[in-house]
Amino acid sequence: MNQITPFPTVDATAAERFLDRMCEIIDHGATAAMISVGHRLGLFDTLAALPPATSEKIAAEAALAERYVREWLACMVTSGIVRYDPAHRTYRLPAEHAACLIRGAPLGNMAVFAQHIALMGAVQDRTLATFQTGEGTSYGDYPCFHQIMAEDSAQTVTDALFEHLLPLVPGIEARLEAGIDVLDAGCGQGSALIALAERFPQSRFTGYDLCADAIETATRRARAAGLGNIRFETRDLTGFADRACFDFVTSFDAVHDQKDPEALIRGLKGALRPGGVYLMQDIGGSAKLENNLAFPMASLLYAISCVHCTPISLGQGGKGLGTMWGWETAEAMLHEAGFGQVRRHVLPHDPLNVWFVARV
Numbered sequence: 001m002n003q004i005t006p007f008p009t010v011d012a013t014a015a016e017r018f019l020d021r022m023c024e025i026i027d028h029g030a031t032a033a034m035i036s037v038g039h040r041l042g043l044f045d046t047l048a049a050l051p052p053a054t055s056e057k058i059a060a061e062a063a064l065a066e067r068y069v070r071e072w073l074a075c076m077v078t079s080g081i082v083r084y085d086p087a088h089r090t091y092r093l094p095a096e097h098a099a100c101l102i103r104g105a106p107l108g109n110m111a112v113f114a115q116h117i118a119l120m121g122a123v124q125d126r127t128l129a130t131f132q133t134g135e136g137t138s139y140g141d142y143p144c145f146h147q148i149m150a151e152d153s154a155q156t157v158t159d160a161l162f163e164h165l166l167p168l169v170p171g172i173e174a175r176l177e178a179g180i181d182v183l184d185a186g187c188g189q190g191s192a193l194i195a196l197a198e199r200f201p202q203s204r205f206t207g208y209d210l211c212a213d214a215i216e217t218a219t220r221r222a223r224a225a226g227l228g229n230i231r232f233e234t235r236d237l238t239g240f241a242d243r244a245c246f247d248f249v250t251s252f253d254a255v256h257d258q259k260d261p262e263a264l265i266r267g268l269k270g271a272l273r274p275g276g277v278y279l280m281q282d283i284g285g286s287a288k289l290e291n292n293l294a295f296p297m298a299s300l301l302y303a304i305s306c307v308h309c310t311p312i313s314l315g316q317g318g319k320g321l322g323t324m325w326g327w328e329t330a331e332a333m334l335h336e337a338g339f340g341q342v343r344r345h346v347l348p349h350d351p352l353n354v355w356f357v358a359r360v
């Protein structure tokens with residue numbers, strides 16, 4: 001064993017290796033924050049649409065200040081995302097990289113998820129306070145949260161609705177075509193429900209969410225789409241106890257950070273008519289840390305849990321189960337709520353989540 005002072009018992013080789021790893025982590029974290037900036041400013045989309053171009057040309061196309069664009073490009077080049085030709089001072093985004101970095105990207109736009117990293121930085125002082133006091137937070141503490149969440153779920157939920165999600169529930173498309181009542185609990189900006197309402201004009205759609213700003217956006221979008229079969233309402237689902245008024249209930253990543261997930265699931269079951277179905281998407285990690293070591297993006301999910309999901313639940317007076325409350329916990333709650341049949345699915349397009357189809 002090599003010896004390094006002032007830690008004479010340390011394995012110096014292992015310590016140096018870990019130092020390298022730390023440098024890599026910090027470097028990648030900075031890149032992720034800048035990917036978020038590039039996404040918000042449309043810079044990846046601009047680059048993808050251009051042949052190799054100078055920073056002046058890229059900045060002009062994006063209507064941005066060249067000095068900042070050049071500095072951002074340098075970060076993207078040194079992180080291996082953008083290629084630079086020093087002879088011509090031109091930059092290009094390889095098509096293979098654009099395939100997961102631009103709006104409408106065929107592999108899904110990973111830059112959308114980088115926004116979670118930027119948001120963590122934006123709210124760090126608030127996070128420090130929660131650790132020091134044990135208090136919770138509220139949605140108003142997170143700038144742009146609903147917009148980021150809508151972009152996130154547009155990829156895992158809305159874009160996948162007809163190809164991957166409705167097929168999980170045999171017979172539901174025919175019932176939606178005939179005309180049924182549908183609830184989306186914790187609907188956020190409502191894009192999934194709007195897509196359903198457009199596809200199935202005979203059915204009636206209701207979206208409830210705690211946050212008035214998300215509901216405002218959802219309502220505006222539904223109006224712009226000219227839909228008469230959908231309504232959104234700002235509503236706290238804590239204690240939700242509407243009885244037998246829906247045939248199909250959905251919740252997309254909207255249970256684990258509630259005040260009382262168990263009571264909500266019970267309430268959603270009670271709101272179903274006989275023969276009703278509940279389709280629930282939630283985070284697919286395990287309740288046991290040791291099972292999550294190889295779970296995709298587990299560190300990101302635990303980080304989101306520290307900064308958002310746990311304090312949001314605590315802030316509502318809840319238990320703070322956290323993002324990794326576990327599919328086992330969710331499944332047990334569905335059984336305890338009295339669902340007669342519960343099926344669990346993991347879908348290739350959405351490896352971070354688990355999908356439950358629960359029938360009354």
Ligand SMILES: C[S@@+](CC[C@H](N)C(=O)[O-])C[C@H]1O[C@@H](n2cnc3c(N)ncnc32)[C@H](O)[C@@H]1O
Nearest residue numbers: 149153186187188209210211236237238252254
């Ligand atoms: C992670 S977001 C998911 C939003 C949306 N389903 C989507 O997939 O984009 C969780 C949503 O649950 C809503 N929510 C949290 N607590 C709630 C409560 N007590 N009552 C109603 N909605 C709540 C939040 O406002 C937020 O929009």
